[in-house]
Amino acid sequence: MIGIETKLSRRSLLCGGLAVGALALFTPGVFAEQLARTPRMTEGPFYPDKLPLDQDNDLIIIGDSLTPAVGEITHLTGRILDINGDPIKNAEIEIWQCDAHQVYLHTSDSIPKKDQQDKNFQGFGRFTTASTGEYRFRTIKPVAYPGRPAAHIHFKIKKGGRELLTSQIFVSGFAGNKRDGIYMDVRDPVDRELVTADFVPIKDSKVGELSARFDVVIGRTPADADGDH
């Protein structure tokens, strides 16, 4: 990479003066720092084989039901950004996770465990970002299950029908994290941080709700490059 000084002197020479050269240096984006991309992780075997009728961003209530899902209610929010920190609009984020009784919305899990399943948990939801890149879900704090000692929420980002990223969100400080093969497969602790969120109690919530903030950073796509942000 060319250092600032090298570039400055070369531009000064080319432009015939420091003032013009310095101005040229501050062209937006030229030296913008890039954000670290959210690491890709395995999709796992439980992306729903049959999507639920209700696919909204509230996983606690199915349809008009009055009975909420079992679990610690969590407001999961964040932004979908490109590596320059610009929000990506019209990005679709899907999440899926097992219910509080460790059952996924997938026939290979929900059929054998049908007596165990929380029928009030939606198990899957999606949200499409607007110009701010913000997304929002109401779901439960994820739980561990046999084979996966680290609680996690699976997610997938799509845009314009293309899949851009598949990964997982982990719970900061969760006891099983260090014993989870998939989590520890992300070798660099900094990368592990990038797939980990704090689940914190919401002050004054009478029912013990939590909030978790998780930003997703994906590489630029051809659709982004032509200005469709």
Ligand SMILES: [Fe+2]
């Ligand atoms: Fe999983």
